[in-house]
Amino acid sequence: MHIQDTSASLSEVHQSIDINSKKSKWKKIFAFLGPAYLVSVGYMDPGNxxxxxxxxxxxxxxxxxxxxxxxxxxxxxxxxxxxxGIVRGRDLAQANRETYPPVINFILYLLAEIAIAATDLAEVLGMAIGIQLLTGLPLIWGVSLTVLDTFLLLVLQRYGIRKMEAFIICLVAIVGISFLVELILVKPQMSEVVKGFVPSIPDNTALYIAIGIIGATVMPHNLYLHSALVQTRKIKRDDKGIRQALKMNFLDSTIALNLAFLVNAAILILAAAVFFKSGRTDVAEIQDAHELLDKLLGSKLAPVLFAIALIAAGQSSTVTGTLAGQIVMEGYLRLRINPWLRRLLTRLLAIVPALITILIAGDKEVGALLVFSQVLLSMQLGFAIIPLIHFVSDKKTMGIYAIKPVVKILSWAITALLVYLNMRMVYTEAIGYITGSGNIFVDGIIIAGGVGFMVLLLITILYPLRSRYREDANTGIHTTQVSIGELEKPVYHRIAMALDFSKKDEQIITNAIAHGNEHTQYILIHIVESASAKYFGKDSDDFETRKDQEQLDTYLRLLRNRNITATGVLGFRHRAKEIARIVKEEKADFLVLGGHGHKGFKDWLYGETANQVRHQVTIPVLVVQ
Structure with missing residues (x-):
C-alpha cells in the first residue's frame, strides 16, 4: 500500500518521478527537465x-x-x-510558516492569495481578449467562457506531473511558433535588433517603460511554485544527489527562462518592426496591436497567430496559477480542499471583478484593469523574495548548500532594485489617484495602507535576523530528546469498515479483521447513492436500496458463519458525512476505508472520500488501496 505524505508540498505528485530509476544518462537528464517550463509561462503571460x-x-x-x-x-x-525546495524539501510557503509568527504568516498568506488572484485576472483578460480577437465574441462572453477551463487542471493532474508539463510545453511551443512566424512575416533588420542590446535610456518615458518591464519580471507566485515543483523529483539525499539536482534544475531554469525571454523579445521586436517603423508609437493596448497588424502587414495570418498565442499564453498561465494557489494554501494554513473547489474559487476571484468592470465601464477599461492587476502583483513581490533569500542564506538549515556571499550580495542588490521599482510604480499610481479623487476618507485608507505596507516589509526583512526557527516546526531536523514509550499494541473493540460492494471489499474486510481479535465487534457500512436515496434518505425504498441491503446481509451472514460478530448499517446521501456520522454513532474505535469506485466528473464532484472522512473523525483510519 502506498502511503501518501500529506505534509509534503503538492503531496499527490511529491517525489512521483524517480530519477534514480533512470539507467541512461540522457533519460536521467530529461527526467529532471520540466518544473522550470511550468514556471516560465509566468514570464510570458498576457500581463507582460x-x-x-x-x-x-x-x-x-x-x-x-x-x-x-x-x-x-x-x-x-x-x-x-x-x-x-531541493535542499530543505520545503516550499516557500512552508518555510515562511516555520519562521514567522502566526499573525505575520496569515498576512503573508493573504498577500500571496491576492497576488495569485491578480495573476489569474491578467490571464482571464488575456484569454478573453484573445477569444474576442479570434472569433469576434463580445469580451463579456469571453470572460465568462474562461470559467470552463476550471477543470482542465484536474484532468491534467489525473495523468501525473509529466503529462501536465508536456501540456504546458505544448502551449509554450504554440506561443513561440506563432511569434516566430510573425517575425518571419515582418522581416526585422537583425543589425538594428542587435543594437538594442546596448544599454541606453532615451528619455524619462523610456525609463518608466523600463521600470514596468523590470517590475513585472519576477512574479511572486512563481517563487512559491518552483520551490514545490522541484520536489516532484525523487533524488538521492546524499551530497552527490543534491548537487546533481541543483545543477540539473539550474540547466532546466536556464533553458525555460531563455525561451520566455525569446517570446518577450519577439513581442517587442514585432512591435518595433511593425508599429515603430510605421510611426504608430501610440500602441500599448493588445487590441490595438492586433488590429494594426492586419492593416500594416496586409496579412490575415499575423493577427490570427497573435490571438492564438494570446489564448495559449493565458491558458498555460492559468494552470500554473492554480498550482501556486494550492501550494500557498497548504503551506501557510495546512489546509487541503478539493482541487476543483480551489480552482473555482481562484477563477471566480478573477472573473467577478472583470465582469463588473466590463458591465459598468465597458470594454475600454479592460486595459486599466490589466494595469491594476500588475500593480497588485508589484506590491507582493518583496514579501516573496526577501524571505527566500533569508532561507537560502541560512547555514543552519541549508548547511553547505547555503548560497555564497557573492550570490547573496547580488541577490539582495536585485531585490532592492525590484522592490524599489515596484514601490515607485505603486507610489506613482497611488499619488495619481489621491490627487484626482478629492475623497479624504479614501485618501486616508491609501495612506494607512502604505504605512502598513512599509511596516510589514521591515518585519519581513528583520524578523529572520533576530528570531530562530520555531522548534515545533522544524520537521526536517531531529529533536534532541525523543521518547517512543513502551510501544504497546492497541486493542480495538469496535472496528468499522466502509464497503462499496466491489472487488476491493475483500481487502477491506481482511485488513479490518487483521486489526481485531476474537472479542472485536465489526460494523459494516455502505452508503446508498441512488437518486431516490439522495432525495428521501433513510425513507428511500427503491430497487438499489433493497439490493444494497441484501448485499450487506450476505456479508454479515458470511462473517457470522466464521464466528465473527458483525452488524450492518446503511447510510444515505453524502458519502463522507454519512460514514463519519455512523462511525461516531456506533462508537467505533478504528475505521478501514477503500476506494469509492467513482471516476471522471463524479470523482471531481465528490472529492476524495478518505481525506474528507479522516478530517471528520478522531479515530485511526486505515486506507486500503
Missing amino acids: WATDLAGGSQYGYKLLWVLLMSNLMALLLQSLSARL
Missing part, C-alpha cells in the same frame, strides 16, 4: 505583453537590453527558489 508592446512601438529595439537584464534577474531568483 502590454509593456513589451509599449516599449517596441515607442522606442523600437532600444529596450531589448532591459528584457535581457530582467531575464538574468529572474534566472537567479528562480534558481534560489529551486535550491530551497
Whole structure:
C-alpha cells in the first residue's frame, strides 16, 4: 500500500518521478527537465505583453537590453527558489510558516492569495481578449467562457506531473511558433535588433517603460511554485544527489527562462518592426496591436497567430496559477480542499471583478484593469523574495548548500532594485489617484495602507535576523530528546469498515479483521447513492436500496458463519458525512476505508472520500488501496 505524505508540498505528485530509476544518462537528464517550463509561462503571460508592446512601438529595439537584464534577474531568483525546495524539501510557503509568527504568516498568506488572484485576472483578460480577437465574441462572453477551463487542471493532474508539463510545453511551443512566424512575416533588420542590446535610456518615458518591464519580471507566485515543483523529483539525499539536482534544475531554469525571454523579445521586436517603423508609437493596448497588424502587414495570418498565442499564453498561465494557489494554501494554513473547489474559487476571484468592470465601464477599461492587476502583483513581490533569500542564506538549515556571499550580495542588490521599482510604480499610481479623487476618507485608507505596507516589509526583512526557527516546526531536523514509550499494541473493540460492494471489499474486510481479535465487534457500512436515496434518505425504498441491503446481509451472514460478530448499517446521501456520522454513532474505535469506485466528473464532484472522512473523525483510519 502506498502511503501518501500529506505534509509534503503538492503531496499527490511529491517525489512521483524517480530519477534514480533512470539507467541512461540522457533519460536521467530529461527526467529532471520540466518544473522550470511550468514556471516560465509566468514570464510570458498576457500581463507582460502590454509593456513589451509599449516599449517596441515607442522606442523600437532600444529596450531589448532591459528584457535581457530582467531575464538574468529572474534566472537567479528562480534558481534560489529551486535550491530551497531541493535542499530543505520545503516550499516557500512552508518555510515562511516555520519562521514567522502566526499573525505575520496569515498576512503573508493573504498577500500571496491576492497576488495569485491578480495573476489569474491578467490571464482571464488575456484569454478573453484573445477569444474576442479570434472569433469576434463580445469580451463579456469571453470572460465568462474562461470559467470552463476550471477543470482542465484536474484532468491534467489525473495523468501525473509529466503529462501536465508536456501540456504546458505544448502551449509554450504554440506561443513561440506563432511569434516566430510573425517575425518571419515582418522581416526585422537583425543589425538594428542587435543594437538594442546596448544599454541606453532615451528619455524619462523610456525609463518608466523600463521600470514596468523590470517590475513585472519576477512574479511572486512563481517563487512559491518552483520551490514545490522541484520536489516532484525523487533524488538521492546524499551530497552527490543534491548537487546533481541543483545543477540539473539550474540547466532546466536556464533553458525555460531563455525561451520566455525569446517570446518577450519577439513581442517587442514585432512591435518595433511593425508599429515603430510605421510611426504608430501610440500602441500599448493588445487590441490595438492586433488590429494594426492586419492593416500594416496586409496579412490575415499575423493577427490570427497573435490571438492564438494570446489564448495559449493565458491558458498555460492559468494552470500554473492554480498550482501556486494550492501550494500557498497548504503551506501557510495546512489546509487541503478539493482541487476543483480551489480552482473555482481562484477563477471566480478573477472573473467577478472583470465582469463588473466590463458591465459598468465597458470594454475600454479592460486595459486599466490589466494595469491594476500588475500593480497588485508589484506590491507582493518583496514579501516573496526577501524571505527566500533569508532561507537560502541560512547555514543552519541549508548547511553547505547555503548560497555564497557573492550570490547573496547580488541577490539582495536585485531585490532592492525590484522592490524599489515596484514601490515607485505603486507610489506613482497611488499619488495619481489621491490627487484626482478629492475623497479624504479614501485618501486616508491609501495612506494607512502604505504605512502598513512599509511596516510589514521591515518585519519581513528583520524578523529572520533576530528570531530562530520555531522548534515545533522544524520537521526536517531531529529533536534532541525523543521518547517512543513502551510501544504497546492497541486493542480495538469496535472496528468499522466502509464497503462499496466491489472487488476491493475483500481487502477491506481482511485488513479490518487483521486489526481485531476474537472479542472485536465489526460494523459494516455502505452508503446508498441512488437518486431516490439522495432525495428521501433513510425513507428511500427503491430497487438499489433493497439490493444494497441484501448485499450487506450476505456479508454479515458470511462473517457470522466464521464466528465473527458483525452488524450492518446503511447510510444515505453524502458519502463522507454519512460514514463519519455512523462511525461516531456506533462508537467505533478504528475505521478501514477503500476506494469509492467513482471516476471522471463524479470523482471531481465528490472529492476524495478518505481525506474528507479522516478530517471528520478522531479515530485511526486505515486506507486500503
